[in-house]
Amino acid sequence: MTDPKPATDPKPATDPKPVADPDLLYSRDEEDLRSAVRSLLADRADPAALPARVEQAGGHDPELWRALAASIGAAGLLVPEKLGGQGASHREAAVVCEELGRAVAPLPYLTSSVIATETLLAAGPAAEGLLAELAAGERTAVLLTPLSTAPGDPPPPPGPVTAVADAALADVLLVLRPDGLYAAEAADAVRTPLTALDLTRPPATVDLPEGTGAKVADAETGRAAWERGLLAGAALLASEQLGLAEWCLEQTVRHTATRHQFNRPIGSFQALKHRMAELWLEIAGARAAARAAADALATGSPDAPLLTAVAQVHCSRTAVHAAEECVQLHGGLGMTWEHPAHLYLKRAKADQTALGSPGRHKDTIARLADLPAPVSPG
Amino acid sequence: MHYPAGLGGLDAPRALQPAVDAELAAAGAPDNDPRRIGIGLGMAAPTILAYGTEEQKHRFLRPLWTGEEVWCQLFSEPGAGSDLAALATRAVADGDSWAVTGQKVWTSSAHLARWAILVARTDPDAPKHRGLTYFLCDMTDPGVEVRPLRQITGEAEFNEVFLDGVRIPDAHRLGAVGEGWRVAQATLMNERVSIGGGRQPREGGMIAKAAATWRERPELRTAELHQRLLDLWVDAEVARLTGERLRQQLAAGAPGPEGSGAKLVFARLNQQISALETELLGDEGLLYEDWTLRRPEYVDFTGRDAGYRYLRAKGNSIEGGTSEVLLNIVAERVLGLPAEPRTDKDVPWKDLAR
Numbered sequence: 001m002t003d004p005k006p007a008t009d010p011k012p013a014t015d016p017k018p019v020a021d022p023d024l025l026y027s028r029d030e031e032d033l034r035s036a037v038r039s040l041l042a043d044r045a046d047p048a049a050l051p052a053r054v055e056q057a058g059g060h061d062p063e064l065w066r067a068l069a070a071s072i073g074a075a076g077l078l079v080p081e082k083l084g085g086q087g088a089s090h091r092e093a094a095v096v097c098e099e100l101g102r103a104v105a106p107l108p109y110l111t112s113s114v115i116a117t118e119t120l121l122a123a124g125p126a127a128e129g130l131l132a133e134l135a136a137g138e139r140t141a142v143l144l145t146p147l148s149t150a151p152g153d154p155p156p157p158p159g160p161v162t163a164v165a166d167a168a169l170a171d172v173l174l175v176l177r178p179d180g181l182y183a184a185e186a187a188d189a190v191r192t193p194l195t196a197l198d199l200t201r202p203p204a205t206v207d208l209p210e211g212t213g214a215k216v217a218d219a220e221t222g223r224a225a226w227e228r229g230l231l232a233g234a235a236l237l238a239s240e241q242l243g244l245a246e247w248c249l250e251q252t253v254r255h256t257a258t259r260h261q262f263n264r265p266i267g268s269f270q271a272l273k274h275r276m277a278e279l280w281l282e283i284a285g286a287r288a289a290a291r292a293a294a295d296a297l298a299t300g301s302p303d304a305p306l307l308t309a310v311a312q313v314h315c316s317r318t319a320v321h322a323a324e325e326c327v328q329l330h331g332g333l334g335m336t337w338e339h340p341a342h343l344y345l346k347r348a349k350a351d352q353t354a355l356g357s358p359g360r361h362k363d364t365i366a367r368l369a370d371l372p373a374p375v376s377p378g
Numbered sequence: 379m380h381y382p383a384g385l386g387g388l389d390a391p392r393a394l395q396p397a398v399d400a401e402l403a404a405a406g407a408p409d410n411d412p413r414r415i416g417i418g419l420g421m422a423a424p425t426i427l428a429y430g431t432e433e434q435k436h437r438f439l440r441p442l443w444t445g446e447e448v449w450c451q452l453f454s455e456p457g458a459g460s461d462l463a464a465l466a467t468r469a470v471a472d473g474d475s476w477a478v479t480g481q482k483v484w485t486s487s488a489h490l491a492r493w494a495i496l497v498a499r500t501d502p503d504a505p506k507h508r509g510l511t512y513f514l515c516d517m518t519d520p521g522v523e524v525r526p527l528r529q530i531t532g533e534a535e536f537n538e539v540f541l542d543g544v545r546i547p548d549a550h551r552l553g554a555v556g557e558g559w560r561v562a563q564a565t566l567m568n569e570r571v572s573i574g575g576g577r578q579p580r581e582g583g584m585i586a587k588a589a590a591t592w593r594e595r596p597e598l599r600t601a602e603l604h605q606r607l608l609d610l611w612v613d614a615e616v617a618r619l620t621g622e623r624l625r626q627q628l629a630a631g632a633p634g635p636e637g638s639g640a641k642l643v644f645a646r647l648n649q650q651i652s653a654l655e656t657e658l659l660g661d662e663g664l665l666y667e668d669w670t671l672r673r674p675e676y677v678d679f680t681g682r683d684a685g686y687r688y689l690r691a692k693g694n695s696i697e698g699g700t701s702e703v704l705l706n707i708v709a710e711r712v713l714g715l716p717a718e719p720r721t722d723k724d725v726p727w728k729d730l731a732r
Contacts, residue, residue, distance in 0.1 A: 024623035025630060253713050268716040270702075273709035280708055281639045288619035310619075313612045362608040369581075371592055371607060374599035 022295035022307070023091075024288055030095045036072050037099040040064075045105045047247070047340040054199045054343065059106040060169055068096075068107060069137025075113040076135030078121060078232075084132035090232060094239035094294035101243030101319075104340070104347045106200040108166035112140035114236050116174055119143065119229030123181055123217035130172060130183055130216070141172035141183070143229060144206060150356025151230040151305065152364065160190075160207040165354070167204040168193045174229075175213060181222030184213025198350035200343055231308055234355040235297050238290040238311035241351055245286060245315075245322035248344055249279050252322075252329045259331075272329060279322055286311075286318040306368045309361040316352040323348040381427065385435050386443035410445035413676045417487060418442045418449035421565045422495050429512070429553040429561050438493070438514065450491035452482040452515060452539055453562065457732055460703045462497075462566075463506045463559055464722075464730065467541060469498035469513065476500075476513065476551070478521075478544040484697070488524045488537035489673065491517045495565060496546075497558045499727065506727040510558030514550040521545070531689045532669035535677055566699070577625065578618050584651040584680055584687065585614040591658055591684075598658050607658075610651050617643045635712045642704050645694035648679060652687040659684055 026034070044064045053059050069075035077093045079085020086092075093114055100109055117134050120127040120141070133139040143149075145156050147165040155176040167173070168191050175182045189208040196203050217225055253276055256267030266272055293311035296304035323345040327334035334341045352358065366373060380395070381387025402409070412419055419442070426438055441447040458465035467480025478498050488494070494515040501509035515522070521544035526534035553561040581589055592599065592607055620643070624636045656663040666685040679690055695701040709715045722730055 021622060022619075023626070024619065025626050249713075253715060257715055264719065265716045267709075268718055270706065270718060273715050274702070274705045276713055276715065277705040277708035280713060281643060284636045284639055285613075285616040285620050285643070288623040289616050291623065292619050310612050310615050313609075314616045359605075362605065362612070365608055365611065366604070369589075369611060371589060371604070371611060372596075372599075373604050374601055375596070 020299075020301075022292045022299070022301070022303075024291040024295065026095065026291075027091075030092055033072075033074075033092055034095050034099060037068065037074065037096055038102075040067055040072065041099060041103040041105060045103045047103055047343070050104065050106075050200075050340055050343055051337055054106065059200065060202075061106075064105075065107055066137060068109070069113065074109065075117075075137040078114070078117050079131055079135040083128055083135065085135040089298035090236065090294045091291075091298045094236050094290065097236045097239040098243035098246075098290075101240035101245075101347075102247040104200045104244065104343045106202070108140045108142070108170065110233060110237060110240060111142045111166040111201075112170065115143055115229045115233035116141035116172075117229075118232035119174055119181070119225045120183075120216070122221070122225035122228040124221055124225075126214075127183070127216040139171040140166070140169070141174055142166050142170045143226070144173045144175045144184075144208060147201070147203060147350075147354045148356070149230060150360045150364075151227060151234055151308070153230070153356075155226065158210055160205050162205045163194065163203045164206045165201050165203050167191055167206050168202060173206065173208055173213070174216075174226075175208060176222055176226045178219065180215045180219050181217040181225055182213035183216050184208055188212050196350070198346045200347050201350065230355060231305060232297055234312050234361075235293040235304065235308040237351060237355050238286070238293055238308070238315035241315035241319035241348065242283070242286045242290045244344055244348055244351070245279070245283050245319045248319075248322035248326035248341070248348075249276065249283060251341070252276060252279075252326045255330055255333075266329075275325055275329070279318075279325055282314075282318040282321060286315045289314045306365065309364040309368070312356060312361040313358045313365070316358050319348040320345075320352050381423075381439070381443075385427065385439045386423070410443060414487075414490070415442070415445050415448055417451050417491075417495075418447070418493075421451060422449040422493070425495065425512075425561060425565045426514075426552065428564050433549070434514070434552065447492040448487055448490045450485050450487045450494045450517070450537075450539075451565070452485060452488075452494045452496040452541075453565075454484045455481060456483055460700050461722075462562070463510065464727070464732065465497060465499060465510070466732070467496075467498045468502070469500050469511060469546070471500070471548075474548045476546045476548065478513070478515070478541050478546055480541050482539040482541070483527065483536075485524075485537045485539050486535055486677070488517065488539050489526070490675070493517060494539075495552075497562050500555055500558075502728040503726050504556065505724055506722065506730065507559045508556055509727050510562070511555050512552040512558040512561040513546050514552055515541075515544065515546055516550075519544045519546075526671070526673060528671055530692060531686055532666075533672045533674055535674055577621065580615060580618060581611070582618070583614070584648045584691070585611060587680060587684070587687065588651050588655045588658065591655060595658075598660060603654065603658055606654050610647065610654060613643075614647055614651070617647060635708075638704070638708050638712055641694075641698065642701050642708075645691070645701055648687075648691040648694050652684060652691045655684040656688045 050059055073086045074096045076085030077088040081087040100107060112134060120131045134141055142164060144161055144164060146163040170186045173184045173186050173189060175184055189206050192205045194203050256272055257265050259266050289311040293307045296307045326341045327345055330341055333339050380392035383389045423442055426434060453462060455465050469476040469478045494517055496513045496515040497510055499509050500511040521542045523540040525538045527536045527538050528534045620636060621640060627634045663684060667683045710717055
C-alpha cells in the first residue's frame with residue numbers, strides 16, 4: 001500500500017513511441033490488500049445474508065464502511081500520503097473494486113473513493129481539506145451527475161439531476177458549473193431516493209439550489225478534473241465487473257457440480273459445461289483488460305482512455321453474461337429472492353449502463369483507433 | 379538453445395533464443411526455414427527428446443534442427459478424430475520389426491517428409507488407451523503411399539497417407555509398447571501451444587486485414603458492419619492482452635490456466651473477422667482468387683484473399699483439438715466440473731462401436 005507509482009499528474013501524451021506493455025499481474029502487496037478486504041467482507045457482508053437486509057436503506061452498513069475505508073485504509077488508496085491518504089494507485093483501488101464486486105457490497109467506494117476522489121485530486125489545492133476527509137473515510141462525496149454519465153459527456157444542465165448514485169447518504173456533492181467545480185453540502189439539496197433496479201447502489205434525484213457550495217477549481221481545471229474522475233470510474237468499474245463475474249461463475253460451478261438430476265451432477269452435461277467454459281474464457285479476458293486499464297491509469301499512460309473503453313465494453317458484457325448464466329444454471333433457485341444471484345444480475349445490468357454503455361465506449365474506440373463510422377447519406 | 383548440447387542446443391536458458399536468432403539474422407546466417415519444418419520443431423523434437431533412446435536422439439535430432447529432414451504427423455484417421463485413442467492402424471510385431479497397415483488423414487507435409495511420428499494399435503484386446511504404441515516411420519518405405527487431400531480452400535495443404543505392410547524396425551519405436559497414448563500426449567500439448575500462442579502487437583493478425591480495408595475503403599462502410607468491426611476489434615485487443623498476461627505469468631514463474639483458452643479464442647476471432655471482411659467487400663467478396671489445386675509449402679491463415687481467409691479459418695476450430703473438445707478440457711481440468719459418464723474406457727478396443 002506504499003506503492004511508489006504516481007497516483008496523479010500523469011505525464012502528458014507527448015511521447016510518440018508505442019506505449020510500454022502494461023503490468024497485468026497482481027503484486028504481493030495487492031494480494032495482501034485483497035486478502036484483507038476479502039476477509040472483512042466475508043465477516044461483515046456475506047452475500048447470502050444480503051437479500052434479507054438490502055431493502056433497508058440499500059443495506060447500508062456504516063460500521064462496514066468505517067472498517068473498509070478507515071481501518072483498512074481503502075478510501076485513501078488514490079490519495080498521496082501528504083494529503084492524508086495511502087499513496088497507492090489505481091492498481092490497488094482496482095483490487096478493492098474486484099472484491100466489492102464479488103460481494104455486491106452496497107458501499108459508496110466507486111462513487112466516492114474512486115470517482116469523487118480522483119476528481120478532487122485533479123482539482124487542486126482548494127480541494128485538499130475535503131480530500132483528506134474522504135481519504136480518512138470520515139465523509140463521502142459523489143459527482144452531481146447521473147450514473148450513466150460516460151467519460152467525455154458534458155455535466156447535466158442546471159435543475160434536478162436524476163439517478164445520482166449513492167447520493168442519498170453522501171455528505172458532499174461535486175458540481176461542475178460553467179465557471180468551475182464546486183463542492184456543496186449534500187444536506188443543502190433536496191434528495192429523493194429512487195426505487196432502483198440495482199438495490200445495492202441506491203440512486204436519488206437531487207435538486208441542489210443554484211449557487212450553493214464552495215468553488216474548488218476554475219472552469220478549465222474543473223472540467224479536466226471532472227473528466228479524470230469519470231475516466232477513473234469507468235476504468236475501475238471494469239474491475240468491479242470482473243469480481244462480480246468471478247463470483248457468479250464460481251457459484252455456478254459449485255452448484256452444478258453438486259446438484260443432481262437424471263442421476264448425475266448437472267455439471268457433467270456438456271451443454272452446461274461448455275457454457276461455463278465460455279464464461280471462463282470471457283473472464284480470463286476481463287481480468288487482462290481490467291488490469292490493463294487500471295495499470296494505464298496508475299502509470300499515467302496515454303493509452304488509458306482506449307484501454308478503459310476496451311475494458312468497459314468487454315467487462316460490462318462479461319458481468320451481465322455471467323450473472324445471467326448464474327441465474328439460469330441455478331434453475332428455480334436462481335429465481336428466488338432468498339438466493340443472492342438476483343442481486344448480482346441487477347448490479348451487472350445497472351453497471352452496463354453506468355459510466356457509459358458499451359455502445360458509448362465503442363464510439364470512443366472508433367475515434368481513438370481510427371475506425372470511423374460511415375458517413376451518413378445526405 | 380535450451381536443448382542439450384550435441385542434440386541441437388547449448389544447454390542454455392530458452393529466454394536467450396530470441397537474442398541468438400537476432401544475432402544470426404544480423405550476420406546473414408541462413409536459417410532452417412522453420413515454417414517448412416514446423417511439425418519437426420514443434421512436435422517431433424520435444425517428443426523424441428522426452429521419450430527417445432540416446433541412439434534415437436543422436437540419429438534424429440540433428441538433421442531435424444538443420445532442416446535436412448522434414449517431419450510429418452501420422453495421428454488422425456478417418457475413424458479417429460477427436461477420439462484419437464480409437465485409432466485403428468495396426469502394428470503387428472514380426473521379429474525385430476513391426477508391420478504397419480492402415481490409413482491416416484489430415485497429414486500436412488507428408489509429401490515433403492522424410493520421417494513421420496506415428497501412433498498405431500499394437501494390442502486390440504486392451505482398452506483403447508492402453509493398446510497403442512508410438513513409432514518413428516520412414517516415409518520412403520515402399521509401403522507408404524501419399525495422396526493429396528484437397529480441402530475447402532481448393533488447396534491441398536494436407537494428405538491422406540495409406541500404410542500397407544510398412545516395415546518399422548523395433549529400434550524406431552518411441553517409448554514402451556502400449557505406452558503410445560502417454561507419448562502422444564506430449565506431442566499434442568506442444569501442438570496446441572504452437573497454434574494461437576504467438577505474441578501479437580495491437581491490431582495484429584486477422585484484425586489488421588479488416589481494419590486496413592475499413593480505413594482504405596470508406597465507400598464500403600455500413601453502420602451494421604461498423605458495430606461488428608468495433609466488437610471484434612475489442613475482442614482482438616482483449617485476446618492480445620490475455621496472451622500478454624499469460625506471458626507475464628510464465629516469465630514470473632507462475633503459469634496460469636489461461637493457455638488452455640488461447641486457441642479457442644484465436645479460432646473464433648479468425649472466423650468472425652474473416653467473415654466480416656468478406657461481407658465488407660461486397661461484390662468483391664463474391665469472388666475468389668483461384669480454385670486451382672495447389673500444394674502450399676507454408677500455411678498463412680492471414681494470407682491470400684478474404685475468401686481464402688474465411689474458408690481457411692474454418693479449420694482453426696478443428697485442427698489441433700476441436701473447440702468442442704477444448705471446452706470440455708477447460709470445464710473439467712480448469713473449472714473442475716465432473717466428467718461425462720463414459721462407456722469406452724475399460725472395454726477392449728476390438729469390442730467398441732465403430
